[in-house]
Amino acid sequence: MSVPNTNDAKVQAVISYFKRVDAGDASYLDLFDDNVKFFFPKFGTTQGKNSLVAFGERIGASLGGIWHDIPNFNFIVSGSTIVVEGQEGGRMKDGTVWPDNQVSQGRFCSVFEFSGNLITRMYIYVDPDFPSHDAERILILHRPASEA
Template sequence: MVRDDLVELAIEYFKKVDAGDPSYLDLFSENVDFFFPKFGQAAGKDALVEFGNRIGSSLTSIWHDIDGFKITTAGNTVIVEGQEGGVMSDGTSWPDNNISMGRFCSVFEFTEKLIIRMYVYVDPDFPSRDLERITVLSGEINT
């Protein structure tokens, strides 16, 4: 596959997720290697379904600023940096663009037309509720 085709597949993933379209699973190999902070590393489409169920239980919606993506490619790897946001199941919107900026980086590796590896690097504290670390890192208290 050529670079542009791989980039389009990665973008298709985000569009399907934002639309709540479960056919995003068709973009992955059966034994995909997956990582998401606080979920951990897992293998297979079943792990993606389990992750989707878990994160879906805490969100009512999610969006990705696809037009603002910074995309880097190297061989069969597509790296997507961007911003995301949404609404938590309790109605809290994120990011707050103060502490929570909704920044993420997803690394996709492909074989043919399928994603064989997806590692997501993001702070899963979407609505900025981890007050202990926020207080320390924002400089509000001295450690």
């Protein structure tokens, strides 16, 4: 894990966010400013804690569980901004486990901005096709290593 300063309250808040999400603990909302700006692919750009709740409900309707590989996160800290690069995985409601580590890798990058100790912006960059059901794009983009 590349953590610049584990005593940094902002880094600890980000780690706490991921731990709470993995545990299904709604108290993750306590880490956010009331007017937080939020982005997730296909969900769009929104503002406010209510947006986080709506997103959680929508994505939660398709997920049976999620995990983040917190010990292997790569953190980049610049002032009040923390960027996290890592891997996640889980199980869809239909039982499909992801990533498959062939097509899907579960890689993501999230950008957090803070005011004081509260998160004021969280933009998540990830392929939302967790179980690799987007067959058209997979046929276009994915090539096994032997064909690359």
